[in-house]
Amino acid sequence: MLADIRGVAINYEVSGNEDGPWLTFSNSLATNLGMWKEQESALRNDFRILRYDKRGHGRSAPVEGPYTFDDLIGDVVGLWDHLGIERSYVVGLSIGGMTAQGLALSHGGRIAATVMANTTAHCSVDFHAAFEGRVAAVANGGMEAVVESTIERWFSESYRASGAGWLDDVRTMIRTTSVAGYTGCARAIQGLAYLDELASLDHPVLLIAGSQDPATTPADMRLMHERISGSRYVELDAAHLSNIERSTAFTAAVREFLAAP
Numbered sequence: 713m714l715a716d717i718r719g720v721a722i723n724y725e726v727s728g729n730e731d732g733p734w735l736t737f738s739n740s741l742a743t744n745l746g747m748w749k750e751q752e753s754a755l756r757n758d759f760r761i762l763r764y765d766k767r768g769h770g771r772s773a774p775v776e777g778p779y780t781f782d783d784l785i786g787d788v789v790g791l792w793d794h795l796g797i798e799r800s801y802v803v804g805l806s807i808g809g810m811t812a813q814g815l816a817l818s819h820g821g822r823i824a825a826t827v828m829a830n831t832t833a834h835c836s837v838d839f840h841a842a843f844e845g846r847v848a849a850v851a852n853g854g855m856e857a858v859v860e861s862t863i864e865r866w867f868s869e870s871y872r873a874s875g876a877g878w879l880d881d882v883r884t885m886i887r888t889t890s891v892a893g894y895t896g897c898a899r900a901i902q903g904l905a906y907l908d909e910l911a912s913l914d915h916p917v918l919l920i921a922g923s924q925d926p927a928t929t930p931a932d933m934r935l936m937h938e939r940i941s942g943s944r945y946v947e948l949d950a951a952h953l954s955n956i957e958r959s960t961a962f963t964a965a966v967r968e969f970l971a972a973p
Contacts, residue, residue, distance in 0.1 A: 717790035723771035724764035728756035734800035735759035738808030742889045744770030750959040768893015777896020803827040825916040832932040833907040843898045866952040910939040917943040918969040922950040
């Protein structure tokens with residue numbers, strides 16, 4: 713479904729247990745809400761699930777950027793208001809995990825607990841430069857120019873060699889992301905600076921890292937773990953899209969965390 717959120721058409725899907733607590737999923741860059749298919753199927757009996765496409769991604773409007781995290785956070789809060797969601801669990805991966813951090817810092821009263829997966833809280837010089845190169849590549853060659861290099865970063869060599877059906881699904885997600893959406897979100901990432909604020913978080917946080925993740929490394933996530941008092945840390949044998957590559961273990965970690973008192 714499409715909702716007009718502050719003048720932007722945002723695509724979303726609601727599913728699951730109508731009497732369950734709300735659980736909001738936030739996607740990685742260059743994917744759509746379909747990336748959470750395995751988690752939605754496993755958790756739908758216990759939660760009322762909200763999945764959505766970031767602006768410029770999936771079926772959401774290809775708004776020209778650059779974007780800021782205030783924009784991306786505002787889209788989620790606007791969806792919550794549109795749907796009458798007062799409080800939700802939040803699971804975010806990559807830029808979705810960055811958005812989850814921003815939500816927790818600026819709207820903590822509306823969040824029951826947060827899962828931040830395969831993400832980071834600061835944009836290093838190298839990270840900034842990498843995105844500068846990717847923005848230039850898509851400006852010159854469209855999204856096709858980054859499909860295979862992205863797949864190589866997002867999935868381990870062994871998973872890529874397996875020929876899993878998800879690989880082509882994710883290729884399609886990348887190809888169908890708008891250049892405006894990709895570039896806009898890349899600019900938001902280049903301004904990421906939440907690390908020094910994380911110590912103020914006072915609700916339950918689970919951090920899920922991928923041991924083979926070259927993008928948002930375990931070292932980045934352990935640094936976040938050190939800053940967030942009482943946070944939990946789980947490391948899976950996966951690259952960047954750990955919710956796909958190790959879907960069973962990822963979902964089990966999320967389920968155990970959300971069930972904790």
